[in-house]
Amino acid sequence: MLTQIQQYDDIWSFGLGLFGIHLLLIGWLAFRSGFVPRFIGVLVLIAGAGYLVDSFGGLLSATYTFELASFTFIGEVVLMIWLLLFAARGPRNERTSSNDHQLAAVSDSTKIRNSGLESRS
DSSP states (O other): OHHHHHHHHHHHHHHHHHHHHHHHHHHHHHHHHSSSOHHHHHHHHHHHHHHHHHHHHHHHOTTOOOOTHHHHTHHHHHHHHHIIIIITTOOGGGOOOHHHHHHHHHHHHHHHHHHHHHHHO
């Protein structure tokens, strides 16, 4: 029974490590995107690093008891709040209707067809 509990704990730590890598990727993308404020990307990167430290600490040392993620999770909460409040609005200058996209596609395809006819003449 104790070995099963230890296996569960190891699998849990491994899962937290994968979640930490996930947060590092999300934080990096948020930081680089320009759509999300950079400080939120940094906070999510810090949260991911906290999960990774906790994961490796739990896997490498049986006596590791410090939970760094209990302090660094704030990045996840800030991202969640920002997504709920501001992300649905989107950038105002890039909003276009679907008709505008369809007209642009038709215009582009017409240009491509016309350029093919000119090159044959």
